[in-house]
Amino acid sequence: xxxxxxxxxxxxxxxxxxxxxxxxxxxxxxxxxxxxxxxxxxxxxxxxxxxxxxxxxxxxxxxxxxxxxxxxxxxxxxxxxxxxxxxxxxxxxxxxxxxxxxxxxxxxxxxxxxxxxxxxxxxxxxxxxxxxxxxxxxxxxxxxxxxxxxxxxxxxxxxxxxxxxxxxxxxxxxxxxxxxxxxxxxxxxxxxxxxxxxxxxxxxxxxxxxxxxxxxxxxxxxxxxxxxxxxxxxxxxxxxxxxxxxxxxxxxxxxxxxxxxxxxxxxxxxxxxxxxxxxxxxxxxxxxxxxxxxxxxxxxxxxxxxxxxxxxxxxxxxxxxxxxxxxxxxxxxxxxxxxxxxxxxxxxxxx
Numbered sequence: 001x002x003x004x005x006x007x008x009x010x011x012x013x014x015x016x017x018x019x020x021x022x023x024x025x026x027x028x029x030x031x032x033x034x035x036x037x038x039x040x041x042x043x044x045x046x047x048x049x050x051x052x053x054x055x056x057x058x059x060x061x062x063x064x065x066x067x068x069x070x071x072x073x074x075x076x077x078x079x080x081x082x083x084x085x086x087x088x089x090x091x092x093x094x095x096x097x098x099x100x101x102x103x104x105x106x107x108x109x110x111x112x113x114x115x116x117x118x119x120x121x122x123x124x125x126x127x128x129x130x131x132x133x134x135x136x137x138x139x140x141x142x143x144x145x146x147x148x149x150x151x152x153x154x155x156x157x158x159x160x161x162x163x164x165x166x167x168x169x170x171x172x173x174x175x176x177x178x179x180x181x182x183x184x185x186x187x188x189x190x191x192x193x194x195x196x197x198x199x200x201x202x203x204x205x206x207x208x209x210x211x212x213x214x215x216x217x218x219x220x221x222x223x224x225x226x227x228x229x230x231x232x233x234x235x236x237x238x239x240x241x242x243x244x245x246x247x248x249x250x251x252x253x254x255x256x257x258x259x260x261x262x263x264x265x266x267x268x269x270x271x272x273x274x275x276x277x278x279x280x281x282x283x284x285x286x287x288x289x290x291x292x293x294x295x296x297x298x299x300x301x302x303x304x305x306x307x308x309x310x311x312x313x314x315x316x317x318x319x320x321x322x323x324x325x326x327x328x329x330x331x332x333x334x335x336x337x338x339x340x341x342x343x344x345x346x347x348x349x350x351x
Contacts, residue, residue, distance in 0.1 A: 008114035022093040033110025053086030058151035081148035112341025115253035216305030234277035
């Protein structure tokens with residue numbers, strides 16, 4: 001069978017459809033994303049081995065730190081990295097070392113690889129391929145290590161204005177970065193609008209806006225696009241999201257690794273034009289299902305707002321003002337590109 005929509009759910013539910021319950025899952029992927037790897041904790045009775053195949057020239061220290069933290073918190077998880085380039089994407093379910101089923105295709109084990117319907121695909125492997133597939137896995141595991149090389153010299157590109165935080169070690173120097181303001185400028189003054197951006201959820205209090213408590217987004221200023229770097233890429237104008245040939249909405253799935261270690265699924269949304277191309281205009285949180293807090297479902301778009309408000313130490317519905325940010329000690333978030341679809345977000349304050 002061929003799969004090209006809902007790939008993440010296909011992978012996380014496959015074990016329930018097999019005639020025997022697997023005790024092992026092997027994931028071989030060129031690139032890795034922390035969000036789906038963190039989700040592997042849902043597979044309680046399955047030992048999981050994840051192998052990243054495209055980090056021979058070094059892995060970003062922030063990504064490695066995040067993956068190691070996830071691995072430490074999941075006793076059933078082992079993460080390895082190949083010593084030679086492996087671009088394959090393979091998912092294998094086994095029981096007592098015998099292959100029960102496998103998927104192979106183009107989807108990396110990352111939010112960007114699994115959440116973009118129609119762009120990537122996975123197909124069931126036929127039983128007559130199980131033996132060579134086992135041989136291929138044996139080769140890959142023989143070429144793997146638990147201690148990958150770290151990128152010791154990440155290219156520094158000054159895109160107007162980002163300076164590394166003084167408390168960060170040199171190894172964490174940013175590769176495409178930008179200090180995104182959490183405010184607007186009107187008549188030379190910094191302001192935070194009362195019902196958009198960080199205060200988006202408050203629009204429901206003054207109008208019939210279809211927003212929920214805590215909803216928030218971060219506006220992506222056009223100045224980022226003018227830097228002409230890959231930090232924020234344009235939407236693929238040729239990409240078709242469904243069989244009718246129309247894109248349902250402008251949205252690219254990403255993962256955020258925050259400076260405090262929090263991993264957040266997010267998306268680059270909306271549309272703004274620059275140099276004849278459409279780019280996302282805002283960053284918002286994402287979740288497969290509505291999250292539950294204190295037994296109550298809350299908005300997916302409020303994950304970002306609730307997180308930032310927790311760091312600001314204010315209530316979920318309290319209006320954020322410049323005074324709020326000044327008291328916290330910072331009015332920007334530094335967004336840095338780690339790899340395709342994976343970003344590091346820094347909202348730390350120098351002590």
